[in-house]
Amino acid sequence: MSPNTLAPARSMCNNKDMETTTKTHEVQTDERIAQTYGEFLAATYDAPKSTDPRTLDEYAIWESAENEYDGWSRFFAVPGGHIHSSMNCSTCNRVTNQSGQTFTAFAWLPALSGLTAADAIAAHGHALCSVCFPNAPVSDTNKSVKIADPVQEALAARRERNIAEAQARYEAAITPELDALVVAFIEAEAAQKAYTRTVEPSEWYQGPAFExxxxxxAALNAGMPEGFDFYTRAKDLGVR
Ligand SMILES: [Zn+2]
Structure with a gap:
């Protein structure tokens, strides 16, 4: 068979080439699922201490996201502890008791999903759980993972996501009509301010400029989404 006859088939199904340029299915899927887990961690932080984490909406969302999981290798770090191959490791307390008040917060390492244990170890150093990785050398299981607290990481990720979402909402709200309302208000406000400099304070809030x-x-308020930062928009438009 000449190389030419192979070429079309390869270009249609070049998974191996894809892997060098894009993330694997396992990594992509686990990054999505890990995000729902992060939202769950952030929700546990917000919830009253007596809350069973398993009763949170975010727990159900994460559980449902797990339906996409097909059994590939996974890696979860416990800061100051070890890397585990699942959250159900007997050395960790995913949920320790009936009330479920105590659980281990894992730093999920989705970038390693689908790797062999050896490759993952090579990528992430040697701090392995001897239960999850029974073949790991004892010298490796003695070390501990130096990694940020997963709850704090989840809270930081949520903050960033909220900022990004607010920015997206702000940008989506902008229309020529809204810009016209912003400009009209800024100009009317400037005219009213100029007017106040010409009269006594007792007359500031009356007269045509004030009206x-x-x-x-009122027109701007009626024409913009709630919470729209029109002063920022005015700055962006160069009218303030
Ligand atoms: Zn383990």
Whole structure:
């Protein structure tokens, strides 16, 4: 068979080439699932101490995301502890008792998902759980993982996501009509401020300039989504 006859088949199904340039299915899927786990960790942080973590909505969402999991290798670090091959390792307390008040927060390492244990170890140093990795040398199981606290990481990720979502909402809200309302209000407000400099304070909140500014604000308020940062938009438009 000449190399040419192989070429079309390869280009249609070049998974091996894909792996060098994009993430594997295992990594992509676990990154998605790990995000729902992170949201669960953030929710446990917010919940009252007496809450069973398993009763949180975020727990159900994570559990449902796990339906995509097909049994590939996974790696979970416990800061100051070890790397485990699952969250159900007997040396960890995923949920320790009936009330479920205590559980281990894992630093999920989805970038390693699907790797052999040896490859994962090579990538992430030697701090392995001897139960999950019974063949690991004892010298490796004596070490501990130096990694950020997963709950704090989850809270930071949530903050970043909230900021990104707010920014996306802000950008999606912008229309020529809304910009016109912003400009009209900023100009009316400036006119009213200029007017206040010409009269006594007792007259600041009356007269045509004040009424115009009030009307422009009402129109803007009616035409913009709640919480829209119109002063930032005015700055972006160069009118403030
Ligand atoms: Zn383990």
């Amino acid at each position: 115009a500014s009030k009307a422009a604000y």
